[in-house]
Amino acid sequence: MVSVRCKMVVKEELAKIGLHYTMVELGEAEILETISTVQHDQIKSALLKSGLELLDDKKSVLVQKIKSLIVEVVHHSEEPLARKLSEHLSQKLNHDYTYLANLFSEVQGITIEKFFISHKIERVKELLVYNELTLTEIAYKLHYSSVAHLSTQFKKVTGLTPSYFKELGNKKRSMLEDL
Amino acid sequence: MNKNITVLLVDDDADDRKLFFEAAMEVDATITCVGVANGRDALLYLKNEANPLPEFIFLDLRMPGLTGQECLQEIKKDSRLFPVPVIIYTTSREVGESIRLKSLGAAHFMSKPTSPDDVYYMVSYVLGEKWN
Numbered sequence: 001m002v003s004v005r006c007k008m009v010v011k012e013e014l015a016k017i018g019l020h021y022t023m024v025e026l027g028e029a030e031i032l033e034t035i036s037t038v039q040h041d042q043i044k045s046a047l048l049k050s051g052l053e054l055l056d057d058k059k060s061v062l063v064q065k066i067k068s069l070i071v072e073v074v075h076h077s078e079e080p081l082a083r084k085l086s087e088h089l090s091q092k093l094n095h096d097y098t099y100l101a102n103l104f105s106e107v108q109g110i111t112i113e114k115f116f117i118s119h120k121i122e123r124v125k126e127l128l129v130y131n132e133l134t135l136t137e138i139a140y141k142l143h144y145s146s147v148a149h150l151s152t153q154f155k156k157v158t159g160l161t162p163s164y165f166k167e168l169g170n171k172k173r174s175m176l177e178d179l
Numbered sequence: 180m181n182k183n184i185t186v187l188l189v190d191d192d193a194d195d196r197k198l199f200f201e202a203a204m205e206v207d208a209t210i211t212c213v214g215v216a217n218g219r220d221a222l223l224y225l226k227n228e229a230n231p232l233p234e235f236i237f238l239d240l241r242m243p244g245l246t247g248q249e250c251l252q253e254i255k256k257d258s259r260l261f262p263v264p265v266i267i268y269t270t271s272r273e274v275g276e277s278i279r280l281k282s283l284g285a286a287h288f289m290s291k292p293t294s295p296d297d298v299y300y301m302v303s304y305v306l307g308e309k310w311n
Binding site: 084085086096097098099101102110111113114116117143144145148149152153156 | 205206207272273274277278287288290292296297299300301303304306307308309310
């Protein structure tokens with residue numbers, strides 16, 4: 001539940017069911033009333049229609065918060081994180097990083113580090129497609145220690161070099177222009 | 180990485196050392212990997228000023244002789260070694276142990292992954308962060 005839109009959807013659906021909230025935030029909502037089984041199912045199906053999932057066990061909620069924080073850091077922040085990701089997650093979620101890392105792997109089947117790096121590479125792909133920044137600028141923007149580090153990670157995750165990926169995108173575009 | 184870095188891995192398990200070094204080389208082929216099998220050898224290496232000071236120390240906990248925790252405490256007592264980030268690299272998944280070691284000066288606590296792929300992502304993450 002990263003975006004404002006997601007929060008709005010949750011608020012609207014709760015209002016439709018006649019439930020009142022004290023707070024709708026990143027991955028959680030506090031409802032004033034005691035929810036009946038029928039209402040629970042109503043919320044679940046209403047959210048599902050909007051592409052959202054109702055998570056009501058604490059572990060899943062925490063994992064969802066980890067994912068949301070990572071997505072926020074990678075896709076919605078203009079500035080690189082001023083602190084390490086592990087510290088950021090730990091301080092935001094008030095748990096030791098080892099606890100969060102264990103829980104994430106147990107529930108998601110992948111490590112936080114893999115999830116984080118995969119998202120960073122998705123962001124790199126997006127920026128390459130926009131064609132507004134050089135690879136060096138992208139490396140700086142996404143807090144890579146060097147272009148070489150970015151390129152190696154990109155190749156590991158996608159199987160392609162960033163320049164080849166960009167070339168493929170340009171070819172696709174020029175083919176479309178020929179139509 | 181901006182310059183050629185040296186990484187010291189202290190781990191008594193030869194297979195784990197191999198797995199780690201393969202992952203580190205995949206992250207950056209210019210990395211110099213130094214491996215030692217126990218805490219005593221780690222301190223001998225680190226205290227010898229003829230050796231380059233590593234940019235990172237990855238330290239296993241359960242080793243014969245000097246344990247990882249004792250080795251960490253010795254490293255943190257030495258003003259020359261103190262700034263080098265020590266990453267605990269262990270099979271332990273205990274939160275209490277992670278909190279205790281960080282309070283003793285460890286920069287990060289990594290539970291050893293089982294697959295080579297996950298080792299790559301962990302090493303890539305750690306080497307990509309600024310720990311100082």
